[in-house]
Amino acid sequence: MSHVLLVRLAAPLQSWGVASRFLRRDTHTRPTKSGVIGLCAAALGLPRGPDPRAQGAGSAKDGSGDPLAELTPLLFGVRADHPGKPVRDYHTVGAGRYPLRPRDLVTDHRRAAALAPVLESAEGAAFGHHELDDWYGAPKKIAADPRSGTLVSAEPRRNALITERWYLADAAFLVGLQHHDRALLERIAHALEHPARLLWLGRKSCPPSGQIALDVRPGTLADVFASVALLPAFTELPPRTGDDDRPWAWLESRRPVPGTGPVLDQPVHFGAMGPQHAPRWETRIRVTVDPHAPAWDIVP
Template identity: 30%
Template sequence: MSGLILRLAGPLQAWGERSAFPRDRDTAPFPTRSGIIGMLAAAEGLPRHHPQATALFEDLTLTVRVDRPGVRLVDYHTAGGGQPKELTAATSSGGNKGAAVITHRHYLADAAFVIAITGPADRTTRIAHTLTHPHWAPYLGRRACIPDEPLLLRADVDDPVTELRQHVPLTPHPDRPAAGQDSVEVTFLWEQPPTEQPDAAPFATLYDTPHSFAPHARSHGKRRIYRTRERLPAALTDHGPHTVHQRLIDYALNTPKEVPA
């Protein structure tokens, strides 16, 4: 088994976990499994209806570090307005209503998550290659949500969870002061009870395990989420004279941190 480290950050993210096309387009407070698998399948160039778009990634395990949860934002959105009736959005009955469709779309603004993906070495190596040379550009849940750089932090990591705990620089968070402290508290989300807490109760149950992305045959299975609050070294928040992006780039390139004078 091997792994890789992704950082999902940007101005906006949207990780829907309910119906595909309701008037209220929701977002989960963290990246969903279906959203992450969809991004990997798109980078691989697998169309939504292709059976390997989900099957190829079933043996991956995801661990999420919540660097910055972000702020929920709701966008009043219309589609189809100002067009002739035949060019407006179709209704569920198959006709055209001749008016704009109104939706409220939920986003996470200014959020940052670091994801450890663990799986067979040949699979994670392939994922790292396709994310570096994607067939379709990655996005954070919706096409308008462009990811920040760097997206892929490390590949071929023997123990990606330990990387999250000890080495990956932390994105600043105003509610996480580190001055004068040896450690800071950070939330982790697990697909299995963490080794240190084998009897942990599930934090949430989501139906976000994709079985099919086919446009007219989407289906998802159940997944339990476990949550822990971990104390990480405060040094992960110390970026010295650099921005967090420079620290992340240095980490991705395996460049030692410059110690501030």
């Protein structure tokens, strides 16, 4: 018999990247399976990749040493109760003024020369707190000067990096994780409320708000999504409008059937050299929520 763990993902901001590259960081319109499995793995305190010392003994129950062995078979679904609003962050990194540290006087003689007139008065707590205009960060690309042999920085001046980062504001999603092992789902639910590591919704700047793990219920993703009420909105929102105000849901399928499409967010590993993903199949449906379903009594 299948059971479904219901997970609430709501916060002022969340971001679920699927195709982010370099200076542009996008977000998907909904949580990804990779992001949610990573959330559960962090809550359980699992390592990012296989532990060579665990081979044979196994960091997973199957003895494979794969920390995600129990989590990747979970069937994944998400219901967009409140999809939120896309917002863009004009993000700059670096430039401006940066405090001079004592070691910078050793590694970059040009900075020392520029500050020579004021170094005589640098005493006690004031030492090391002089600043230079248009300097970003600590010295980089340090190498010996070919003429003097002194260690210097090849980048004495730097400009700001400008990046574009997208988020979902005031969104609330109901995620379902389906599996036949109820004990496994209950263990994940307990970990989400008592996490071994810090949790965030896609990025470290997006911590979750309020209660995360809601309940474990018997049934399939489609049945459970239809039987539970909509989540309360994270903020006060205008009433839904349109001919069909039923929420959309995306349900994972174990195999391709008519109406399904491929999604490249099935996690394989979250190794230090970068995550690896495989394709999976999912379908999109409108969910008719039971009008008599009791409202949620949760900490917002």
